[in-house]
Amino acid sequence: MHTLNQVNQPRRKLTLRSMIILVLIVIVAPLIPYSVAAVKEGLSNPNPGAQLWRDVRQRDGTVVGQTQARGVDSGILISKEGEQWRQFRMQQFTPYSAMIFAAVIGAFVLYFLVRGRIRIEGQRSGETIQRTTLVARYIHWFAAVIFVLLALTGLILLYGRWVLIPVLGPEGFSATAIACKNIHNYIGPLFLVSVVLLFFVFVRDSLFNFKVDTKWFLKAGGYLGGSHPSSEKFNAGQKAWFWVAILGGLVLALSGLVLDFANYGQGRILMQDAHIIHSISSVLVIAFFFVHVYLASIGMEGALEAMTSGDVDTNWAKQHHDLWYDEMKGQGGGKQDTEA
């Protein structure tokens, strides 16, 4: 037995190997002339019909044909980007943005119920200190009015089909939507002006101070318990809002201009992209805006005065912006008279 096996094994191996080689030759050998030709000349035998439909469907990039029509993108037969834009708007942006807004508002309702209004520690002192100049307040409210109008009209145009048509009916909502579209389109360019003005008014106090602001972020501003972290004239959260408002506002304003002035004949793809950028940045800025409004109004006692009279209570200043208060006291800034 032993000896027989030793004799048979090499023979079996040989048979197997020659079988494999034979099969490979049968499969590979006929391909050799083709591969040689392909390497040598580059085989290309396109079907002219198939190529036409590839061009029509824009499979290999944009193909613009000749046409007598003098419209926007008239030379393009099928624009595949439209379907992607539709998917973004209907399947992603509309539902997800609604969820984000609901989550932000829900979080504040919850916070208000649990924590309540943040009161001034040790009552009001009766003494005030000037926090904003008249010019800063004017510019703030100029931007605020424009922003609220734009956000409101934009949100009505976005969700109105589902929320307002059942209430107002198609014709009623159409009248509302036309008003919203016109307000949004005509006021929009002013927003760019307001963003630039806001930048110059508040940038000096919005530059991040690494040491102070990192600490503030780590303590979450003291909003979730713990002691109140030190803060300059603007705390790190306010600085973050400044940068979101300015950078987000610039992106919104510039993408908005692309959408607003359709009379310059820009193509659909550019407008779809501008719309997507406009949508995403609007959600970000509006979400931050909710935080800002909550904390400046019902969320915190003594904060709104900074933008109404411009003078805040010294105890509020000590509690929320201690470094700024110390600085102002050192300059003899306390107990000022309000300007006219």
Next chain:
Amino acid sequence: MARMKFLCDAGRCIECNGCVTACKNEHEVPWGMNRRRVVTINDGSPGERSISVACMHCSDAPCAAVCPVDCFYTTDDGVVLHDKDVCIGCGYCFYACPFGAPQFPGDGAFGSRGKMDKCTFCAGGPETDHSSAETEKYGRNRLAEGKLPICAEMCATKALLAGDGDKVSDVYRERVTYRGASAGAWGWGIAYSKGKQE
């Protein structure tokens, strides 16, 4: 019920623009706007082909899906129409439409878009058939007169076919099967493959 469809045979279209002219004349489409246009691919080179394109009255119409005021509706004949009294001229249908069908008069302040205009398959709008309001806003309602769209009726080479989808595809199938025409039922995959109506 019929399911109205357009079919442009790219093997037959000779870029005469007869359909474009007939459409503009029939509906008195204003300056600068075209409900139908002819596009030529590879103009002047081998493989040149012309295709007449307008609203294809899609089964799952992207314009209707994205409209913020929901002004589109599909008739029993499968024709996609819109209500100009409700339209706000936002341009979203133009972003979504693969065929570039929606047209806008730039008559708002600062050249902003007016109410959208597009091919109606010669079927008018939501107003009473043949009323002056319907004619003024949407052009003539030939379907209500028992006629088919003027563009296809006028087509000299019968490249552009319009009518019930089954009949249109029968005509085209006959061309391909018995008369040796090359297959080129342009845009049908995009327009009619999705949605409930076929």
